[in-house]
Amino acid sequence: MTLPIPSGYRFAAVPARVRDWERDDLALVVSDGPAAAAGVFTQNRVVAAPVQISKSRVPAAGVRAIVVNAGNANACTGDPGRRDALAMTGEVARCIHCEPDAALVASTGxxxxxxxxxxxxxxxxxxxxRLAAGPAAFEAVTRAIMTTDTRPKVAHRMTGDATVLGFAKGAAMIGPNLATMLGFVLTDACVSPADLQQILARAADRSFNCVSVEGHTSTNDTVFLLANGTGTLLGGGELDAFALAVEEVCRELAEQIADDAEGAAHRIAIHVEGLASESEARQIAKCIAESALVKAAVYGGDPNWGxxxxxxxxxxxxxxxxELTLWVGPHLLYERGLPTMPDPAPAAGYLRDNRQVDFRLAFxxxxxxxxxxxxxxxxxxxxxxxxxxx
Amino acid sequence: MTLPIPSGYRFAAVPARVRDWERDDLALVVSDGPAAAAGVFTQNRVVAAPVQISKSRVPAAGVRAIVVNAGNANACTGDPGRRDALAMTGEVARCIHCEPDAALVASTGxxxxxxxxxxxxxxxxxxxxRLAAGPAAFEAVTRAIMTTDTRPKVAHRMTGDATVLGFAKGAAMIGPNLATMLGFVLTDACVSPADLQQILARAADRSFNCVSVEGHTSTNDTVFLLANGTGTLLGGGELDAFALAVEEVCRELAEQIADDAEGAAHRIAIHVEGLASESEARQIAKCIAESALVKAAVYGGDPNWGxxxxxxxxxxxxxxxxELTLWVGPHLLYERGLPTMPDPAPAAGYLRDNRQVDFRLAFxxxxxxxxxxxxxxxxxxxxxxxxxxx
Known part of the structure; x- marks a missing residue:
């Protein structure tokens, strides 16, 4: 299947030997015209230099490029690190002839x-x-941003006449890169920076912020959303449809990230429903997702409802x-405050036989x-x- | 060394076959006269029946007994569970001739x-x-409350004329008992229930609430403090000295719990200093203590300051x-926002050669x-x- 690439974007990946390796590790995305841009970033207090720089430049109307490197996070590097991140965007601006603050930067490593x-x-x-518009150049970029990922992560949706194409890295719940997640969503829709920021924040909350392997927030987490369409700004139902497409793309990328967690034998989806607010539901799901005891039990095939x-x-x-009822897969284990005490063998078999397992908690x-x-x-x-x- | 047993307490442990095993699993502590009593309990929303019952009975002035069982937590057991917990305290009251609400109950399993x-x-x-006052009966009780603990945990202090004697269980950071921690501190000092509650809450904050293996709060965690002294209530400097003794006893018990964590190769002490409040310092220390990435690095002998x-x-x-400076043992690894980048070998050697390791973070x-x-x-x-x- 050929990926639909949104109009007006070009891509390049090159080997810059950011670390002592032979592979593409520097990626560039350029929008031919000015793009509206939004960003969401790590909530860590220890923030990498590229995050500090990029955060100050979005939301904005005239963004032209994103430069990304793998292999070095440029975090905990003080003033020299900030100068380096600025120099990266400065060099992009010099080469493509735009203002320095029309370039964004993300690093991982x-x-x-x-x-x-x-x-x-x-x-x-x-x-x-080497910038080029086709799927091959795009695919090279999706690989150049990888660290311990075993495969690139890509998702897309069509909405009206526009294409929404996303790619991400993250898997690397291990190693010195501290599980950095980078995500990029590109579209040729025409959306205002303010709408874009709101749409991205909500989509990230429902996708990337719903993935956790060990709860260790990175210094570098970054998601950008660029929209370079011209003409009439999206509004009303069209804007809602666009927002849904962005959310679905982010969600699919997040699932791919969870699925590529290193050293994992199961992917666990935790569905929490019946709460007063989405943030309460997320808080409960996150707490379960980050419990070493729950996670070890799944590894061991133990349907440990307690x-x-x-x-x-x-x-x-x-x-x-x-108020609480719990299913592990199709198996009802706990109903309105009491264990249903069935034979544990079927639920144990469910955990052992499936790589992707579901918990459902109903309040x-x-x-x-x-x-x-x-x-x-x-x-x-x-x-x-x-x-x-x- | 003979343990100093505070006056006016008697102890007994018996095998009640709470589970299918041969060992003492039911323990009883009785105060000959009415004792002031305080308690702190799990913050979990899912609260075991014995916690529900005991919580409603402290702080109080006339407590006479604590009954404890290992092997069954009596949690997620609904109304029948509450009836059982009440029946346990009722039977104690019947046998020692006191009011039912003068007995407290704790369960683990x-x-x-x-x-x-x-x-x-x-x-x-x-x-x-079988109630008896000596160290042998006391020691039997400290063993009867154990679950996956490899050894009993006991600590004591003298303060003025009074003895403060504590014992605890917890280690069991594994298994279906969900890391339940039970602690009991007995004294023959004379202290008001209100003072006692305040002293215990503060001591628990600085001890049991500063131990975490995987952040999984149990449904059954309970700490009781009983003071059965008669005469003049402690006040002023004497009360402060007593509070310090209680805190030190709790702290020593907490360290013994961390030291007995199953499957652990290192005990890690995280010292955080230079914050605006104790709770901020604890929040930071807890976050580090619960990071799977930090803990795996220590296991691997990797001084991973990042x-x-x-x-x-x-x-x-x-x-x-x-504002942040970090030492791992004697090794300065990060100073005011920048890695000091020394040869990692000495710090790695420190982690490999010591079972008890220290991190110090200065803000x-x-x-x-x-x-x-x-x-x-x-x-x-x-x-x-x-x-x-x-």
């Missing part, structure tokens, strides 16, 4: 190391010379036990819901993360 | 199972017949990178501090927790 600018700056110039119910109980959301406090993704905790995960990496 | 009252009630009667610093960064406490926002205890994340931990248990 080892933290605490100086960027090899003597190779990155020439790499940017080379990339600009761990799930009690993880919900310490999420900080008020509820009564009598009776409202209509809000959330689906959250995580992976199980395996001895392999610990071994991968215990490797001496610095 | 598997959740979601009905209590075997046909064995527990006769067990209580037997225990009452994981520690970024875990501090997502604790929700405002700070600037430039520059105030004088408040906190020490928090946790253990590392090992493949053995995952294997123990993945065991099919229900």
């Amino acid at each position: 080892v933290i605490g190391r100086t960027m090899p600018m003597e190779r990155i700056l020439p790499g940017i110039a080379t990339a600009v010379g 761990r799930i119910v009690s993880a919900a109980g310490y999420a900080g959301v008020p509820f009564l036990e009598e 009776a406090r409202g209509d809000a819901r959330c689906t959250f993704f995580t992976s199980d905790l395996t001895p392999e995960y610990v071994r991968l993360n215990a490797d001496y990496t610095t | 598997v959740i979601g199972r009905t209590m075997p009252m046909e064995r527990i009630l006769p067990g209580i009667a037997t225990a009452v017949g 994981r520690i610093v970024s875990a501090a960064g997502y604790a929700g406490v405002p700070f600037l990178e430039e 520059a926002r105030g004088d408040a501090r906190c020490t928090f205890f946790t253990s590392d994340l090992t493949p053995e931990y995952v294997r123990l927790n993945a065991d099919y248990t229900t």
Whole structure:
């Protein structure tokens, strides 16, 4: 299947030897015309230099490019790091002839190391010379941003006449890169920066913010949304349809990230419903998703409802036990505050036989819901993360 | 060394076959006279029946007894569970001739199972017949409350003429008992229930609330403090000295709990200082203590400062990178926002050569501090927790 590439974007990936490896590790996305741009960023207090720079430049109306490198996070690098991130966007601007603040930057990789600018700056110039519009150039970019990902993550939707195309990296719930997640959504729709920012924030809340492997927020997490369409701004029902398309793309990327978690034997989808607000539902789902006891039980094929119910109980959301019902896959294990005490063998078999498993928790406090993704905790995960990496 | 037992308490432990095992699993502590009593309990929304009952009975002035069982948590058991917990305290009251609400109850073990009252009630009667005041009876009680603990946990202090003697269970960061922590502090000092409650809450905050293995709050966590002294109520400097003794006892018990974490290869003490408030310091320390990435790195002997610093960064406490300095043991790894980039070998050697390791994080926002205890994340931990248990 040929990917639909939105109009007016060109792509390039080059090997800049950001680390001591042979692979494309520098990627460039350029919009031929000025694009409205939105961004959401890590909530960590320790914020990488590229996040500091990019955060100050969105939302905006005239963005022309995003430069991304893998291999070095440019985090915990102080003033020199900020100068390097600025120099990267400055070099992009110089080569494509735009204002410096029309370029955005994202980095992922080892933290605490100086960027090899003597190779990155020439790499940017080379990339600009190789920009191309087709699927091959796009695909090369989706690979160049990978770190410990085993595969690129891509999703798309059509909405009206516009294409929404997203790609992401993240899997790397291990290693010194601290699980950095980068996401990029490109569209040729015409949307105002303010609408774009609101749409992205909501979509990220319902997708990337619903994936957790160990709850360790990175210093570099970044998602950009660019819209370079010209003509009449989307509004009304068309804007709603566009927002839904963006949300679906983000959601699909988030699922692919959860699915590619290293060292995992299961992907777990946690569906929480019947709360007063979406944020309450997310809080409960997140607490379950981040419980080492729940995750180890899934690895062991143990349908341990007690761990799930009690993880919900310490999420900080008020509820009564009598309001909670729990299914593991199709198996009802806990109903309105009491274990149903069936033979545990079928639910155990369900966990052992499926790589993708579902928990469903139903409360009776409202209509809000959330689906959250995580992976199980395996001895392999610990071994991968215990490797001496610095 | 003979343990100093505070005056006016008697102890008994009996095998009641709460589970299918041969061991003492029912413990009774009786105060000969009425004791002031305080309690702190799990913050989980899913609260075991014995917690519901005991919570309604403290702080109080006339408490006479605590009954404790191991093997069954009496959690997620609904109305029948509440009736069983009430029946346990009722039987104690009947046998020692006190009001039913002068007895407290704590349970730990598997959740979601009905209590075997046909064995527990006769067990209580037997225990009452065996009550004794000496260290041997006390020691039997400290063992009867154990679950996956490898050893009993006991600590004591003298303050003025009074003895403060504490014992606890918890280690069991694994298994269906969900890491339940039970703690009991007995004294022959004379203290008002209100003072006692305040002293216990503060001591628990600085001890049991500073231990986390995987952040999974149990449905049954309970700490009781009983003071059965007669005469003049403690006040002023004497009360402060008493409060300090209680805090030190709780702290020592908490350290013993962290030290007995199953599947752990390291005990990690996280010292956070220089924050505006103790709760901010605890929030940061807790976030680091619960990071699977930090804990796996310690297991692997990897002095991964990036994981520690970024875990501090997502604790929700405002700070600037430039305010943070980090030592791993004696090794300065990060200073005012920048890695010091020494040879990692000495810090790696420190982690490999020591079973008890220290992190120190210094901020520059105030004088408040906190020490928090946790253990590392090992493949053995995952294997123990993945065991099919229900």
